[in-house]
Amino acid sequence: MEALVVGAGVVGLAVGRALTRRGTSVIVAEAADSFGTGVSARSSEVIHGGMYYPPDSLRARHCVEGRRRLVAFCESHGVPHRLCGKLIVATREEERAAIEGIFSRGLANGVEGLAFLERDEALALEPSLSCVAALHSPATGIVDSHALMLALLGEIEDAGGALALRTPILSAERRDGRWLVRFGGPALDTLTVDVLVNAAGLGAQALARSIEGVAADRVPRQVLAKGSYFGCTGRPAFSRLIYPAPVEGGLGIHLTLDLAGRMRFGPDVEWVEAEDYAVDPARAKTFAAAIRCYWPALTEDRLTPDYAGIRPKLTGPGAPAADFRIDGPAEHGLPGLVHLFGIESPGLTASLSLAEEVAARLDA
Helix, strand or coil: CEEEEECCCHHHHHHHHHHHCCCCEEEEECCCCCCCCCHHHHCCCEECCCCCCCCCCHHHHHHHHHHHHHHHHHHHHCCCEECCCEEEEECCHHHHHHHHHHHHHHHHHCCCCCEEEEHHHHHHHCCCCCCCEEEEECCCEEECHHHHHHHHHHHHHHCCCEEECCCCEEEEEEECCEEEEEECCCCCEEEEECEEEECCHHHHHHHHHCECCCCHHHCCCCEEEEEEEEEECCCCCCCCEEECCCECCECCCEEEECCCCCEEEECCCEEECCCCCCCCHHHHHHHHHHHHCCCCCCCHHHEEEEEEEEEEECCCCCCCCCCCEEECHHHHCCCCEEEEECCCCCHHHHHHHHHHHHHHHHHC
């Protein structure tokens, strides 16, 4: 078979790799001038454990299995990563029930090594922390997302696949039992393939609407949630990731570390109508207030604007978070086509497992 995967983020590249491993000839098309410049380039680079998500959901299943696959891949391919662990903290007694709920979901999801800690046990791990209780996840970590994507692309190219940059997809239609795809860029042209995978991230809904035969009611609405990040000057105060109790639309303003040990905070949640990656320095005040709940020693002058990302959500303010959505031939009735909608956190962690499901749906 010949396959076109649209979107060269971590999920698109993982899908391309999964297909090449089945002997499929793969082209990954990317509208930008490099791979991994969209959602994948603007994440926390966290390897998630898998305890936040409802049991039996796509998020839970693919996060746990994806984490195991991701760690194994990083170890075998020399991708920089570290399982530094994470504490999810209750800073007030009123938050204890939320942390206990995450603990229960994590156990149901099969997350390894989870432990519920009282205050003194948590402070023994992280003396700078302020909390009344915490959930410890030793299976959580961090990864160099660019190196991960480069390794995935390397496998695709080693198998004879190709990355086509500056190649926006304009439309697609069924023609003689295959997909005729029209693309733009430096030279307008067409390509005929057996398989078409929509892993376009923020552009997934627009791409789906451009494909002939995709019913309008099969394309979910997209809601954009902007998340800003702030760096932190000075010596790191923590050796593990620190997460507060979750908030509407996200996991709260948490502390993450990069592989050099530097601290950064975010993302917050700002519902927006269009892509905007500017970080407003004035948001530092809100960040500082949230961070001091679990790190009282922080002074606002240590926070510096860093970067922002956009999460392609399927539900907005006040609505429960939607699950990942994978639409294959069984859902929309079109052979050789799979859409990936709403792939936000934990999409990076889940990428290798998601890719296997996409390939399996195309095999069916």
